[in-house]
Amino acid sequence: MRIDIISVVPDLLNGPFDxxxxxxxxxxxxxxxxxxxLRDYSTSKQKQVDDYAFGGGAGMVMMIEPIAxxxxxxxxxxxxxxxxxxxxxxxxxxxxxCNQLSxxxxxxxxCGHYKGIDERVREHFITRxxxxxxYVLSGGELPAAILSDAVIRLIPGVLNDETSALxxxxxxxxxxxxxxxxxxxxxxxxxxEILMSGHTANVxxxxxxxxxxxxxxxxxxLLK
Ligand code: SAH
Numbered sequence: 001m002r003i004d005i006i007s008v009v010p011d012l013l014n015g016p017f018d019x020x021x022x023x024x025x026x027x028x029x030x031x032x033x034x035x036x037x038l039r040d041y042s043t044s045k046q047k048q049v050d051d052y053a054f055g056g057g058a059g060m061v062m063m064i065e066p067i068a069x070x071x072x073x074x075x076x077x078x079x080x081x082x083x084x085x086x087x088x089x090x091x092x093x094x095x096x097x098c099n100q101l102s103x104x105x106x107x108x109x110x111c112g113h114y115k116g117i118d119e120r121v122r123e124h125f126i127t128r129x130x131x132x133x134x135y136v137l138s139g140g141e142l143p144a145a146i147l148s149d150a151v152i153r154l155i156p157g158v159l160n161d162e163t164s165a166l167x168x169x170x171x172x173x174x175x176x177x178x179x180x181x182x183x184x185x186x187x188x189x190x191x192x193e194i195l196m197s198g199h200t201a202n203v204x205x206x207x208x209x210x211x212x213x214x215x216x217x218x219x220x221x222l223l224k
Contacts, residue, residue, distance in 0.1 A: 001104065001155055002032045002078070005144050006070055007111040008049050008062070010035045012141035022149060025158040033148060038062075041070040050114055059115030067110065067121050074108060082128045083108045085117065086140035086147065090129030093147060095170035097130065101147075102154035109147060111140030173222045177210035 005013060013035045017026065025031040039047040043065065050060040071083060081104035091097070101107065110117070110126065122129065132143040152158060159165055169176040180191040194206045215222050 001030070001102070001152070002034070002106045003109060003148050003152075004034045004036055004074055004078075004107070005109045005111065005141075005148070006036045006038050006067070007139075007141055007144070008038045008113050009111075009139060009141055010037045012139065013145060016145040016149065021153055021158060025152050025155065028157065030155050030157050031152045033152075036070060036074070038066050038070055041066040041073065043069070053115060061115050062112060062117040062121075064118040064120050067117065068125065071108065071110075071125050078106050080106045080108050083110065083126050084128045084130055084147070085110045085112065085122060085126040086132070086143040087112060087116070087122075087129045088131050088134070088136050090131040092134075093130050093132050093150070095150075098147075098150040098154055101151045107151075109140075109144045111144050113139045170222070173215075174211040175214045175219060175222070177207040177214065 007013060016022065017033045022031070022033075026033065038049050042049050048063070049066045050062050053059065053061045074080070082101070084107060086109060110121075130143075130147060132146050137143060154165055165171060167176065180195060184191050184196060192206070194202055197203065212223075
C-alpha cells in the first residue's frame with residue numbers, strides 16, 4: 001500500500017513511521033509512506049500556500065492552486081483509491097473504516113492547517129473526509145498519522161501472531177479483555193488463576209466473557 005500525505009509542515013510527520021510496527025511494514029515493503037511538502041507546489045516566490053478568507057474574519061485559508069497542482073501531479077503518476085481530507089467535520093474514524101482502507105492500494109491524505117482549506121478543493125478533489133474525534137487540532141498531520149497507523153497495521157503481513165489485530169478492541173465489536181504478564185504476583189496483587197492454568201479453551205472462554213463484560217460496562221453501544 002502507498003500513502004501520500006500532503007502537508008505544509010512535513011517535519012511534523014518525521015518520526016511516527018520510523019519505529020516499531022510501522023517501520024517494519026515499510027521495511028517489508030508492505031507500506032510506503034511519502035510526505036509531500038505542499039509548498040513545493042506553490043507558484044509564488046514566497047511559496048505562499050494560504051491567504052485571507054473571502055468575507056473577512058480571523059484565520060487564513062489554504063489556497064486551491066498549490067493543492068490542485070499537487071494532487072494533479074500525484075494523480076498523473078498513480079491511480080488513487082481515495083483522496084482523503086482530514087477534517088473535524090468528516091466521518092468519525094472507526095475500526096470499520098480502517099479495515100476498508102487497509103484493503104486499498106493507494107491513498108492521498110491531505111492535511112489542513114489554519115482555518116482549513118478552500119471549499120472548492122473539497123468539492124472537486126476530495127473523495128472522503130475523515131475526523132479523528134470531536135475536537136479541533138491545529139493541523140491535519142497528527143490525524144493523518146493516526147489514520148495511517150490504524151490502517152497500515154491491518155495490512156496482511158504487517159502484524160505477527162503476538163500483535164495480531166484480530167484480538168484487538170473493535171475488531172468484532174467488542175473491547176479487548178484485560179491482559180497480564182509476569183510476575184504472577186506483585187505487591188499481593190494476583191493474576192487471575194485461569195490464565196496460568198494452561199487450559200486454552202478455558203482461557204479463551206474467560207477472555208471472551210471479560211471482553212463482553214467490559215464492552216457492556218464501557219461501550220454498550222457496540223453491542224447493539
Ligand atoms: N476551522 C476548522 C478547523 C480547522 S483546524 C473547523 O472549525 O472545522 C486545521 C486543520 O486541522 C483542519 O483543516 C484539519 O485538516 C485538521 N484537523 C483539526 N481537527 C481535526 C480532527 N478532529 N480530525 C481531523 N482533522 C482535524
